[in-house]
Amino acid sequence: MVLYSPGRTSSYPTDPVDSGIRIHFLGGGDEVGNVGCVLEDKTGTRILIDYGLAPTRPPRYPSECPPIDHAIITHSHIDHIGMAPWLVGHHGTRLHGTTLTAAVSEMMWRDTYKVSSIEGYPLPWDMRDLDAALGAWETHDMGEWFEIGAWRLRFHLAGHIPGAAMIEIETPELRLLWGGDMDTRQNPNVAGAKPVKCDILCIESTYGGREHPNRVEEEARLVARVKEVVSRGGLALIPAFASGRCQDILRILHTAVPHLEVHFDGMGTRVTKHWMNNSEHIHQPEGLEKVWRWARKVRSKSDRKKALDADVIVTTSGMLDGGPAIWYLNRLRHDSANAILLTGYQAEGSGGRSLLDNRRLPIFGNITPVDLEVSQFQLSNHAGHSELLSFVHACEPRHVVFFHGDTEAREAISAEFNQSPTPSLPLNGTSLNLK
Numbered sequence: 001m002v003l004y005s006p007g008r009t010s011s012y013p014t015d016p017v018d019s020g021i022r023i024h025f026l027g028g029g030d031e032v033g034n035v036g037c038v039l040e041d042k043t044g045t046r047i048l049i050d051y052g053l054a055p056t057r058p059p060r061y062p063s064e065c066p067p068i069d070h071a072i073i074t075h076s077h078i079d080h081i082g083m084a085p086w087l088v089g090h091h092g093t094r095l096h097g098t099t100l101t102a103a104v105s106e107m108m109w110r111d112t113y114k115v116s117s118i119e120g121y122p123l124p125w126d127m128r129d130l131d132a133a134l135g136a137w138e139t140h141d142m143g144e145w146f147e148i149g150a151w152r153l154r155f156h157l158a159g160h161i162p163g164a165a166m167i168e169i170e171t172p173e174l175r176l177l178w179g180g181d182m183d184t185r186q187n188p189n190v191a192g193a194k195p196v197k198c199d200i201l202c203i204e205s206t207y208g209g210r211e212h213p214n215r216v217e218e219e220a221r222l223v224a225r226v227k228e229v230v231s232r233g234g235l236a237l238i239p240a241f242a243s244g245r246c247q248d249i250l251r252i253l254h255t256a257v258p259h260l261e262v263h264f265d266g267m268g269t270r271v272t273k274h275w276m277n278n279s280e281h282i283h284q285p286e287g288l289e290k291v292w293r294w295a296r297k298v299r300s301k302s303d304r305k306k307a308l309d310a311d312v313i314v315t316t317s318g319m320l321d322g323g324p325a326i327w328y329l330n331r332l333r334h335d336s337a338n339a340i341l342l343t344g345y346q347a348e349g350s351g352g353r354s355l356l357d358n359r360r361l362p363i364f365g366n367i368t369p370v371d372l373e374v375s376q377f378q379l380s381n382h383a384g385h386s387e388l389l390s391f392v393h394a395c396e397p398r399h400v401v402f403f404h405g406d407t408e409a410r411e412a413i414s415a416e417f418n419q420s421p422t423p424s425l426p427l428n429g430t431s432l433n434l435k
């Protein structure tokens with residue numbers, strides 16, 4: 001647990017940069033999520049990219065950010081934005097992001113605040129900081145240049161989730177591309193990222209060394225499970241992340257099995273409204289509008305009871321750590337015709353992980369056995385090993401920095417490169433200086 005004392009606990013060096021660019025990871029260097037990285041050059045221009053928290057129990061935070069006027073926020077997942085209210089509250093930082101990232105951030109912050117209050121974990125920021133953060137946004141369209149100090153910057157589509165951006169930075173000396181969380185593959189709601197020529201590429205390595213199954217086949221496997229469960233008289237409960245996965249699942253089901261009765265509950269419903277209000281970030285937005293009209297939104301307790309007679313329920317939380325998914329599971333667990341179809345990564349210590357490994361999980365505080373079909377599907381919106389490899393080559397950088405991955409993943413992708421481009425595997429709390 002880290003509680004910061006502003007200006008005194010930062011690992012950031014105090015000496016000036018003499019040439020090139022200094023890249024200093026406060027978090028997210030040698031780990032997935034929890035991202036915060038300071039970039040600075042000899043002009044004294046300094047920015048932060050992302051400031052997240054890892055929603056583990058207790059949560060983990062990046063180390064303290066030095067005073068900073070501008071932060072780039074790549075997208076609205078909590079491991080990239082969770083600590084931004086602290087930044088604004090303590091340093092008066094301006095937050096730069098897309099309109100959709102700014103719109104979704106508010107509910108993500110409020111939810112984090114609520115969860116930390118319920119679970120009793122101290123959060124280094126309070127509601128005043130949150131209010132200040134809401135007023136700190138400067139939004140930019142994809143491709144629109146803007147200036148910070150001596151640098152020019154612009155966003156590019158990152159894939160991953162709608163509104164997610166890569167950031168291209170032009171300093172007087174070099175061009176850097178920060179990939180953020182990214183995917184080059186088309187997914188149901190957003191098109192894939194395209195390479196950008198640069199001198200230095202900083203890229204995530206979540207799936208270094210691992211290939212995704214074919215996306216079309218994996219979607220077909222999910223649909224086949226849903227059909228089978230419904231045909232035996234059961235209900236398929238699909239826990240899914242609020243920002244990205246819920247909406248992908250709904251689009252897949254709407255295309256493949258439009259005759260089924262699908263109910264949609266949880267925070268994902270509110271995220272979807274923001275998506276529709278910022279539809280320039282959505283792939284074929286009219287398709288999402290249709291899905292929204294088709295899925296039955298759960299808005300009340302009586303809607304929730306009615307949903308128990310549906311064919312499919314899509315809801316949060318994606319890792320069965322709370323949310324309506326737990327309420328439904330508690331009702332559905334007595335009928336073995338029902339099934340739980342997990343659609344994402346299940347972290348160590350999560351309810352979903354416990355269900356997969358031990359066939360039981362905490363339900364309202366009690367460890368409860370669940371004797372239902374449990375299947376898991378790989379529908380990741382991060383680039384896999386081959387996608388990362390092609391993307392790096394196409395950007396033609398001199399240096400490539402692999403961050404946002406565990407050691408094994410970063411070594412696996414880095415092993416693909418020897419001298420050109422030169423790979424770096426940064427550690428949290430240390431600086432790289434690249435020219």
Ligand SMILES: [Zn+2]
Nearest residue numbers: 075077160181
């Ligand atoms: Zn993300």
